[in-house]
Amino acid sequence: MSPPVDEVLLRSVVPGVIGVLVRRGADFAAAEDAVQDALVEAVRSWPADPPRDPPAWLVTVAWRRFLDATRSEAARRGREELVDEEPAPGPVPSADDTLRLYFLSAYPSLTPSSAVALTLRAVGGLTTRQIAAAYLVPEATMAQRISRAKRTVSGVRFDEPGDVATVLRVLYLVFNEGYSGDVDLAAEAIRLTRQLAAAVDHPEVAGLLALMLLHHARRAARTAPDGSLVPLAEQDRRQWDPALISEGVDVLQAALVRDQLGEYQAQAAIAALHADARSAAETDWVQVVEWYDELVRLTGSPVVRLNRAVAVGEADGPRAGLAALAQLDDALPRHRAVAAYLHEKDGDRTTAARLYAEAAALAGNAAERDHLTRQAARLNSR
Structure with missing residues (x-):
């Protein structure tokens, strides 16, 4: 055979x-x-x-x-x-061409979905069928998306300089798709980011690679045998991959000493603090808040501020977290879920149950919706 x-x-x-x-x-x-x-x-x-x-x-x-x-x-x-x-x-001579193709596939005028598809085809070498299966869309739909993307970049010179930040955003989008179909997109994103790190010396490329490694190390503990989500605080940390954690921390430290902080390095630093703690209770939440402050400074992102509110709730108590949350638009995705968690932590189970139910109704995927519904049911049963 x-x-x-x-x-x-x-x-x-x-x-x-x-x-x-x-x-x-x-x-x-x-x-x-x-x-x-x-x-x-x-x-x-x-x-x-x-x-x-x-x-x-x-x-x-x-x-x-x-x-x-x-x-x-x-x-x-x-x-x-x-x-x-x-x-x-x-x-x-693949290295130089690989770098050019990264920049071309992540051309700024492409939509995020088109840039991801073109990157997976041109740099990742995946077929249209594999990409369509990974994104759970018909192959014909993905073929049209890729064709439009190629038409968009058809007049771009192969040797034009590209934007590293755009490339990193595309790779992070790939990583966050995780796994579906017969292609593990998280593993593929790590492979491509390693490849990019070998071709370009940039601390944020290293920061993104470290972030991916540290998140991927927790993958086995993220879901229960029945497929349900397991929150970070409840994960069995013995299932975390120590080799990936060690590599991620080493890559991050090498990037941080260059003193050119960027958002991926800051996110990786937060992930490293979680990886370093033996339990959720032993996490250095004060440092986590400090890194979120850096992320807010770098990005101004409302989503970052939302995650910061959770960290403040752990570091300074749930009422401090709720005060930080009150400064944000309650239309933000996951706002109600965060509010429910902080209210439960503050002892207000009735409000928490209601907010968990509301958050479940607004959830963007079935796994998150099921988790939030179970949280509401748990509190109501008491």
Whole structure:
């Protein structure tokens, strides 16, 4: 029986292969389509006949697919000179091309959903079917989204400088999708962020990688056997991954000593404080509040202020947390859930039960709605 294709290896060389095609004269959209065709062929043929040099094989097959597509257009467009001969495959210097593709796929004019889809295709090497399954949408819908994204960036020069902050936002969006379909998007986001960290020296890239590692370390403890959510305070910390925590802390410390604080480093610092505590009660909540103050200064985000109110409630008592919460718009997502938690902590179970029920009605997903409904039922049963 033939061994299965190493899909991680396959996806890791995609940016370099696209880069080779672009340097040979293909536009980004055509190069990306040709590489996707080559990936499909690789999955079909490699188990029975694995190549000695996978990147070179992909370059050769993708270039031929590009030539075939271009030749079919040549008579109408007069572009025969582009397809006269096939250059030798040559080396695949993926790191530089990977960085360019990150910037291109996260182009500022793309919508977040389009940027995510294009990043997963061009940099991650996922097929349209895999991306559609991960986002629980029809394949045709995802194909249209990717086609629109490629049209948007079709006129962008491959060597134009990009915005690291935009790339990081896209990768964080990928990470927060977690797992669905046959692709673990959280693990894929970590892989891509590692790749980006190897290509660009930037403390916020390291900060995002540390944040992902520290959050991912808690993954096994986040859900009960029945699939229900387990809040951070109730998680079995023995299930947390110590290797990921150690790596995340090391990456974070190396970033912080550069004294160029950004929002991902601050978020990672908060995650590290949670990881360092043996229990929720032993968490250094005063430091957590201080890091949230830094995050508020950096972002001004109402969501950050909402999370800060929880930390204030732990550090200074529930009434201090409720006072911080009172300064925020009660239309914020999770506002009622936070208010319910703080009221329960203050001993007002009747108000907490009502707010949990209201928060459940406003929840954005079934798992959160079920958790909040159970919290309301728990208090009402008393």
